[in-house]
Amino acid sequence: MLYLASQSPRRRQLLEQLGVQFTVLDVDVPEVRAIGEPAHDYISRVAHEKAGAGLLQVIGNAGARVLGADTEVVLGDHVFGKPNDAAQASAMLRELAGRTHHAVTAVWLVDSGREARAISVSEVTFADLDEAAIAAYVATGEPFGRAGGYAIQGRAGAFVRHLSGSYSGVMGLPLFETARLLREF
Numbered sequence: 691m692l693y694l695a696s697q698s699p700r701r702r703q704l705l706e707q708l709g710v711q712f713t714v715l716d717v718d719v720p721e722v723r724a725i726g727e728p729a730h731d732y733i734s735r736v737a738h739e740k741a742g743a744g745l746l747q748v749i750g751n752a753g754a755r756v757l758g759a760d761t762e763v764v765l766g767d768h769v770f771g772k773p774n775d776a777a778q779a780s781a782m783l784r785e786l787a788g789r790t791h792h793a794v795t796a797v798w799l800v801d802s803g804r805e806a807r808a809i810s811v812s813e814v815t816f817a818d819l820d821e822a823a824i825a826a827y828v829a830t831g832e833p834f835g836r837a838g839g840y841a842i843q844g845r846a847g848a849f850v851r852h853l854s855g856s857y858s859g860v861m862g863l864p865l866f867e868t869a870r871l872l873r874e875f
């Protein structure tokens with residue numbers, strides 16, 4: 691049995707695209723980057739902790755495999771998680787506007803004896819955004835619950851001048867990499 695340790699409706703929707711049967715587990719892992727922790731190490735660690743927390747819930751079930759993922763937006767050494775309020779969302783969008791950032795998703799697949807990881811790094815270039823565009827976007831509510839304060843699958847799709855990488859990875863679960871993990875496991 692496959693489990694998805696995630697409360698993200700996007701991840702559920704994306705995993706459904708692969709046509710696999712799975713059950714969702716609720717996990718709540720603190721997302722706190724340690725001082726000096728490299729961005730990719732942090733993202734991978736959080737995804738691993740989500741998968742591990744899920745596995746603890748189903749460890750008695752024979753054949754249980756658990757997927758966990760974490761998505762963050764990275765600009766230089768800054769890691770943008772989900773904004774807490776409108777001011778934070780606006781500040782993130784102001785930094786992303788007119789620049790190229792990385793949208794990074796780490797995925798772990800674990801069972802009681804094995805674990806495997808995939809990491810998807812996409813390069814995303816945003817158009818210039820003026821204060822009015824940022825305010826209008828934040829007012830849609832879309833930034834909340836989204837890394838970097840934007841949803842590529844929503845209105846922010848119009849901000850993306852260029853994407854090199856994985857659209858599903860930016861959205862929260864890279865399908866090519868996830869399918870490969872499931873096949874190889």
Ligand SMILES: Cc1cn([C@H]2C[C@H](O)[C@@H](COP(=O)(O)OP(=O)(O)OP(=O)(O)O)O2)c(=O)[nH]c1=O
Nearest residue numbers: 696697698760761836837840841842860861862
């Ligand atoms: C960049 C980007 C992120 N996102 C979402 C995907 C993730 O749900 C979220 C990043 O937060 P995460 O901490 O990766 O995930 P989550 O808290 O939503 O869910 P869980 O930890 O339970 O798995 O941002 C989009 O939906 N679209 C985008 O374009």
